Amino acid sequence: MxxxxxxxxxxxxxxxxxxxxxxxxxxxxxxxxxxxxxxxxxxxxxxxxxxxxxxxxxxxxxxxxxxxxxxxxxxxxxxxxxxxxxxxxxxxxxxxxxxxxxxxxxxxxxxxxxxxxxxxxxxxxxxxxxxxxxxxxxxxxxxxxxxxxxxFPRVDPVVIMLAEHEGKVLVGRQARFQPRQYSALAGFLEPGETIEEAVSRELWEEAGVRTTSVRYVMSQPWPFPSSLMMACIAPVESPELTLDTTELEDAMWVDRDAVRAGLAREEGAPFLAPMAVAIAHHLLRAWLEE
Known part of the structure; x- marks a missing residue:
């Protein structure tokens, strides 16, 4: 199961x-x-x-x-x-x-x-x-x-998202990640933003891509210390990237075969997906099964 x-x-x-x-x-x-x-x-x-x-x-x-x-x-x-x-x-x-x-x-x-x-x-x-x-x-x-x-106890809203373009999604890594691990991009909501606006802003700021739409997929409480992760998928206009290197060490577009291998952590996979405890794992799987 x-x-x-x-x-x-x-x-x-x-x-x-x-x-x-x-x-x-x-x-x-x-x-x-x-x-x-x-x-x-x-x-x-x-x-x-x-x-x-x-x-x-x-x-x-x-x-x-x-x-x-x-x-x-x-x-x-x-x-x-x-x-x-x-x-x-x-x-x-x-x-x-x-x-x-x-x-x-x-x-x-x-x-x-x-x-x-x-x-x-x-x-x-x-x-x-x-x-x-x-x-x-x-x-x-x-x-x-x-x-x-x-x-009252606070909960910090965070968007976590996959940019999508022509059958591929964008995954990125930070320097603190384990070797070869990539994940969905993420960021905190700012005052006055909707979920959709935060997804669009974060993808533009971190990767230089413009969204054409945003669709919500699922959510997860993340108790480190107290976030609510709201997962989305966002088609974008172009695959050209301009990375914010203060946020991302690297990013790449991956197709369904690469995502499937990354989720299974196969030897030779182009990247390793996060473990199943993280919502990024399930967001990648949701995209794969669409």
Whole structure:
């Protein structure tokens, strides 16, 4: 069975009505089957093909935990009392292999927990007045005790796209990539942009190609630290490239045979596609199967 897009497919009921109801939240926290998801820093603790959990400590305080949601067993929490964490933008060691280790829904739950824990660690102070904030709403918000401003976990929108021209798509590589690895081009949305406008701008800025249209394909939460990847395919006017070498080390047009070989990581393939945990892998496959 082909793996799905990584970090998608979570099955927890996020239990939003509990977040603003202190009595019901306390009841969930005291539930005999309530458990905490275990993290080592921002890395998952894995038992077999599942995330490790443990009963909540007897002296645990509800304000020190975020409610990830409910499943058939009971409530699932994660501690937000994390200090000296690695920077959340850095990839978790072994991330490319997590999809082969964890059940899909477990990987999705880990991604959400990782982003949430990291956000709390980075937002101890109010962006409005600079005073300390405290976790509220079951860990899904922080509130300033001075000016009462409320802050919510951020998600950064990112477009990731394949430029397409006459049966070929454009793949590029950055210097940090593994040898021979190429991927779809990507970039953050800017204020005031639509997804389509961001795709067009990024392709022009990074590769010097002009889009004629943009079509949305799929999305993926990417918890490094907290992005939403929105994958698109965009036909372009011309294959002539002008690369921004501060962004791309190289780029090339590849046909379907090359994409097929790259996805399979065949010996002699003209490039290696990203692993299946990344949405770029599935975007290439979607284009190949059209």
């Amino acid at each position: 082909r793996p799905g897009v990584g970090f998608t497919g979570g099955i927890l009921d996020r239990a939003d009505p509990l977040r603003g109801d202190p009595a019901r939240l306390a009841e969930a926290f005291a539930h005999p089957q309530a458990r905490g998801l275990l993290l080592e820093g921002l890395a998952p603790v894995i038992e077999g093909s599942r995330l490790a959990t443990s009963p909540l400590p007897q002296d645990a305080q509800v304000e020190d935990y975020a409610l990830l949601g409910m499943d058939a067993t009971g409530p699932v929490f994660v501690s937000i009392l994390k200090k000296e964490l690695p920077h959340g933008a850095g990839l978790t060691p072994g991330v490319w292999d997590l999809q082969r280790t964890l059940e899909p829904e477990e990987l999705a739950h880990y991604g959400g927990a990782r982003s949430l824990v990291d956000w709390h660690a980075r937002h101890a102070y109010c962006a409005n007045c600079g005073n300390s904030t405290v976790a509220v709403r079951a860990g899904w918000s922080r509130k300033c005790g001075n000016c009462a401003s409320e802050h």
